[in-house]
Structure formats: C-alpha cells, structure tokens
Amino acid sequence: MTPKDALKGKKVFVYARVSTEGQEGTIPDQIKTVKAGLKKMGFNGKVTVFSEQQSGTKNPIENPKFRPELAKMLKEVHESKRPAIIVVRDVQRFSRDPYDLGELYNPLRRKNIPIISINENMVLGTKSNPEPQSDLLAPILVSAGGAEVSSRTKQTLQGMMRSREKGIFGGTPLSLYPKDDLEPRAELIRMMRAGVSGSETARRLNKSTSWVRKNRKQIETILVDGGDKLLDDWLETINLIRDLEIEKGAGTGPRATVRMKTVRRMTSGYLNNPNNFDKPTEEEIMNYFNNYNDFKKKS
Numbered sequence: 001m002t003p004k005d006a007l008k009g010k011k012v013f014v015y016a017r018v019s020t021e022g023q024e025g026t027i028p029d030q031i032k033t034v035k036a037g038l039k040k041m042g043f044n045g046k047v048t049v050f051s052e053q054q055s056g057t058k059n060p061i062e063n064p065k066f067r068p069e070l071a072k073m074l075k076e077v078h079e080s081k082r083p084a085i086i087v088v089r090d091v092q093r094f095s096r097d098p099y100d101l102g103e104l105y106n107p108l109r110r111k112n113i114p115i116i117s118i119n120e121n122m123v124l125g126t127k128s129n130p131e132p133q134s135d136l137l138a139p140i141l142v143s144a145g146g147a148e149v150s151s152r153t154k155q156t157l158q159g160m161m162r163s164r165e166k167g168i169f170g171g172t173p174l175s176l177y178p179k180d181d182l183e184p185r186a187e188l189i190r191m192m193r194a195g196v197s198g199s200e201t202a203r204r205l206n207k208s209t210s211w212v213r214k215n216r217k218q219i220e221t222i223l224v225d226g227g228d229k230l231l232d233d234w235l236e237t238i239n240l241i242r243d244l245e246i247e248k249g250a251g252t253g254p255r256a257t258v259r260m261k262t263v264r265r266m267t268s269g270y271l272n273n274p275n276n277f278d279k280p281t282e283e284e285i286m287n288y289f290n291n292y293n294d295f296k297k298k299s
Contacts, residue, residue, distance in 0.1 A: 004041040010085040016051040037118035056096030090119040098139040174271040178245040225275040262292040
C-alpha cells in the first residue's frame, strides 16, 4: 500500500519532535516538510499537529512525564471516531529505540492505525494491511539513529570520567575574587569561628546572604570530611592560584588569559570539591600555566 492510498478517508495526525533546545527551530521545518509531502500526495485536508522537545529514546509508557505530547496524540488517535493515521517526517521522530518502536506501535497496528514516514516514503503495516518491507526497514532505521545517540551518550560519559581523573570539575569554576583586597572565604572562616551572624558577615564582606550560606555550607562539608587539615590545604591552594591570577591576569571572563583559564580548568575539581580530588601541587599548577597548550580545552 502506498502512502497516498493509506491516507484515503483518514483523519491525519502529525507528530514532530526535536531532542534539544538548539534544534527547537527545526520543528516548524518538520511540520512544513510533512505538509508539503501530504500535498504532493494530493491531501489538502486539515491535520492535527502535536510537537515537543523531548528525546526520542524516552517512552511515555514507562513514565507519563516522558514525551507528553506523544502520549496525548496516541490517546486521541485511539479514541478517534474516524479512521486515523499518523504522519511523521521520518520514522526516528516517532522513536529512537527499536524496542520502544514496537511497544508504541503494536497497539496502533492492532487497531489498523498506520504510520506514514514522508522522508522514507513508506507506510508501517497494520494487522489488516501488513507491509513486510516497511516493517523490516523501520526498526533498522530506528536502530541506526538509536546507536548514534547511544554512542554520543557513551562518549560524553567517558569524557566526564577522563576529565574527573585529570581533576576537572564539570561545573562553573570557583571564583577566587582576584580584585578583592582579601580572599573572602578566608575572612568568612574567621567570622564563622568568631560567631558572627550570617547577615553581619554578608555586610562586612560586601557579599549577599545567599553567597554566605552557600560558602558556609561548603566549608562545613570540608570540615566534616577532612577537618582543619583539609580546610587549610584548600585555602592554601586557593591563595596560590589567586596570587597567580593577580600577577598574570584574572582567570575568569572575557579578559582571562588562556594560561589562567587552563589553570582554573585543571584545578576546578579540587577547588569545587576538595573532598573528592587530589590537591594540586605548586609544580603542577605552574606546569598547567607554562605548558597550557598540553592542557587547554580542545574544541
């Protein structure tokens, strides 16, 4: 059965999906492609469109929060009084996992609700109108897309593990305030030990109360896990890198030197979480600075 034949007398539901915000602009393009494909087949009727930004590896049968627009569309399709059909730009919009494809499509197949893929120019078969070639090809296309996603995910996790081994923290580098006369965390510790209140500490340091709360929590965690020795080592490292920043240029923002950015990146793990990373030595820090090309972030 051709896609044109499958459309006859059907209520058409269109589903468009992207995985990330960066792809969000392609949703209108997907819908435009589908509508152009339908028009080419001679269909000029109204369509019901569902679209969302969700990963194609998510299955709403597993969790209702996954792909809510797909779940909503499937409900309407199953409850439609007129014979229904689903149209997608390509079969990977419907699913990126061959197992999920079967789980999502089998209930449609049993109710003789086909899926048309515009780009592949094929119709997935139903119980009364099987399409052996399309039913064989669809899982292969989905598997190819799913393998690509799985490979990217695996590479990302491996990269994170390698970064962690090098001492790199996956978040924002800790600010060391090189323009302040005194490193504020050392002053915060002094005031904590003197019993100064959080609001008074914030006033004296010219910082927000939320900054005081956040940094007090980190300091308390360091003390619980490693005691005064770990805290002293942490402050010593902060001051060492801060002094280098003051001498060589600020290590954050657009004015940061590439060398200092590299130092900040390579020591970010310890500065953010000294409990789980080894303390960088002065020799290592200067190695990061002097040989920054060996350590700077690769594009």
